[in-house]
Amino acid sequence: SEEQQPYRTAYHFQPPKNWMNDPNGPMYYKGIYHLFYQYNPYAAVWGNISWGHSVSYDLINWILLEYAINPTDPYDINGCWSGSATILPGEKPVILYTGDDFKKHQVQNLAVPKNLSDPLLIEWVKSDHNPLMTPVGDIDPNFFRDPTTAWQGPDRIWRVVVGSQIDGHGMALLYRSKDFINWTRSQDPLHFSLKTGMWECPDFYPLDIKGENGLNSSVQGRATKHVLKASFNDHDYYIIGDYEPQTDSFEPQTDFMDSSFQLRYDYGNFYASKTFYDSSKKRRILWGWILEADSKTDDINKKWSGLQSMPRRILLDKNGKQLIQWPIKEIEKQRAERVNYQNKELKGGSVFEIEGVMAAQADVEVSFDLPNFEEAEFMESQFVDPQLLCSQKNASTRGVIGPFGLLVLASKDLTERTAIFFKIFKGHDKYVALLCSDQSRSSFREEINKTTFGAFIEIDPHRENISLRTLIDHSIVESFGDEGRACITARVYPELAIGEEAHLYAFNYGSQSVTITSLSAWSMKAAQIAPIQKRRRPP
Numbered sequence: 001s002e003e004q005q006p007y008r009t010a011y012h013f014q015p016p017k018n019w020m021n022d023p024n025g026p027m028y029y030k031g032i033y034h035l036f037y038q039y040n041p042y043a044a045v046w047g048n049i050s051w052g053h054s055v056s057y058d059l060i061n062w063i064l065l066e067y068a069i070n071p072t073d074p075y076d077i078n079g080c081w082s083g084s085a086t087i088l089p090g091e092k093p094v095i096l097y098t099g100d101d102f103k104k105h106q107v108q109n110l111a112v113p114k115n116l117s118d119p120l121l122i123e124w125v126k127s128d129h130n131p132l133m134t135p136v137g138d139i140d141p142n143f144f145r146d147p148t149t150a151w152q153g154p155d156r157i158w159r160v161v162v163g164s165q166i167d168g169h170g171m172a173l174l175y176r177s178k179d180f181i182n183w184t185r186s187q188d189p190l191h192f193s194l195k196t197g198m199w200e201c202p203d204f205y206p207l208d209i210k211g212e213n214g215l216n217s218s219v220q221g222r223a224t225k226h227v228l229k230a231s232f233n234d235h236d237y238y239i240i241g242d243y244e245p246q247t248d249s250f251e252p253q254t255d256f257m258d259s260s261f262q263l264r265y266d267y268g269n270f271y272a273s274k275t276f277y278d279s280s281k282k283r284r285i286l287w288g289w290i291l292e293a294d295s296k297t298d299d300i301n302k303k304w305s306g307l308q309s310m311p312r313r314i315l316l317d318k319n320g321k322q323l324i325q326w327p328i329k330e331i332e333k334q335r336a337e338r339v340n341y342q343n344k345e346l347k348g349g350s351v352f353e354i355e356g357v358m359a360a361q362a363d364v365e366v367s368f369d370l371p372n373f374e375e376a377e378f379m380e381s382q383f384v385d386p387q388l389l390c391s392q393k394n395a396s397t398r399g400v401i402g403p404f405g406l407l408v409l410a411s412k413d414l415t416e417r418t419a420i421f422f423k424i425f426k427g428h429d430k431y432v433a434l435l436c437s438d439q440s441r442s443s444f445r446e447e448i449n450k451t452t453f454g455a456f457i458e459i460d461p462h463r464e465n466i467s468l469r470t471l472i473d474h475s476i477v478e479s480f481g482d483e484g485r486a487c488i489t490a491r492v493y494p495e496l497a498i499g500e501e502a503h504l505y506a507f508n509y510g511s512q513s514v515t516i517t518s519l520s521a522w523s524m525k526a527a528q529i530a531p532i533q534k535r536r537r538p539p
């Protein structure tokens with residue numbers, strides 16, 4: 001019941017019980033979306049890793065299936081770890097995944113559907129050729145995993161990258177194959193970094209420079225930019241650049257850990273993500289693993305651990321310098337009762353309650369009219385860490401232009417609340433909006449990680465408004481600042497502000513007033529996540 005399980009989500013994907021981590025092999029195939037995920041069938045802690053499998057017609061409501069692959073063979077007996085799906089010509093989906101083998105060496109394996117005429121692709125068979133790629137030469141068997149979706153060059157040869165670390169440096173090893181069975185390692189990796197360790201779950205895909213359509217992973221050419229994502233230091237970082245399939249060279253515009261400003265999908269809790277191309281709606285969609293922020297004991301007691309993010313549509317920002325993410329539009333079908341405010345002034349120091357929605361299960365969109373920037377607080381250096389700035393001057397610290405934003409999953413007396421807010425700063429030669437998600441007072445419970453998160457958004461001096469969208473779902477708060485230019489996901493576990501006792505507020509603790517140009521908040525209907533209906537046997 002909701003009373004015993006106040007932190008289970010209503011419209012974010014999660015299995016009924018046990019441990020879940022990375023999203024794996026997401027794909028759209030013949031009218032159905034498939035989501036696989038790292039799953040422990042036996043417990044709420046990491047282990048016995050198998051590929052959980054669920055299918056959906058809309059990416060919101062899910063049918064739970066039997067796991068697709070589990071550790072049964074010498075080449076994956078210690079775990080079927082992360083990997084990706086590729087749809088081969090002739091509409092043939094295949095999976096490449098990492099096996100932790102009998103020697104605890106990481107190897108790459110292939111699995112294919114047993115029966116292509118089963119629309120749900122319930123059963124998968126592993127290839128007799130496994131393992132296809134093994135850690136030989138300078139590859140450390142502990143650092144060789146997470147193959148991407150493969151792409152084909154103009155020469156028809158398949159390419160795939162695998163995450164690695166050689167001599168302490170993170171990299172994406174490149175492999176080529178004509179038949180998807182025999183793979184040859186390229187002398188040069190697709191990319192590497194001297195400033196990071198192991199790259200987990202790399203992802204590599206094209207985006208259209210103009211236009212909003214996503215692209216199949218095998219599209220190359222002048223009108224595209226390529227994104228390379230790698231998971232390290234607990235975050236998902238990306239760089240954008242030009243990919244040349246003739247030489248397999250990738251020239252990024254900026255590089256990982258180059259300066260103090262790092263591009264990340266999400267500046268909060270979000271890891272080991274993966275994208276796929278949805279050919280039905282011509283869009284690229286991102287899934288990410290949202291970890292628990294409570295303790296292992298809490299997970300064992302509540303019998304589950306791990307969520308998937310709301311699937312996000314990915315676009316290239318007009319300036320080509322960064323990505324924009326937005327919750328897939330299907331989620332709007334879950335919107336129920338709505339409250340709406342327009343032109344509401346928030347004087348400095350004010351808090352007002354947004355009543356009439358289920359505050360523990362809501363979607364909120366708000367846009368703020370900004371005052372003149374002349375008064376904005378000065379930011380000494382542009383090298384400050386936004387997360388540090390958000391934790392030093394949290395939601396309770398009075399400012400000038402901001403903090404203003406939302407208090408979510410808040411108790412009536414505001415002793416518990418998660419604050420998502422903006423502050424505007426004047427730098428030496430530019431203005432920035434700081435987006436914060438402050439969990440420091442999110443719960444009276446101890447043993448919860450309440451780290452505050454922050455992200456910068458560059459704005460020009462004439463900027464008149466800024467928007468925030470926040471998805472609130474019991475223990476997850478997913479925020480999209482400035483139309484999706486900066487995203488922050490947080491996990492929160494309130495003691496008082498649960499179920500009907502949760503409240504929603506807008507606030508402004510800056511000295512300057514700001515105006516809510518418009519605010520809409522909706523109660524959200526629960527998604528259906530149910531096991532497949534077993535057909536009754538004929539008598």
Ligand code: DQQ
Nearest residue numbers: 038081082145200201272
């Ligand atoms: N999770 C998988 C690995 C991957 C890691 C194991 C990232 O394949 O590198 O469950 O969270």
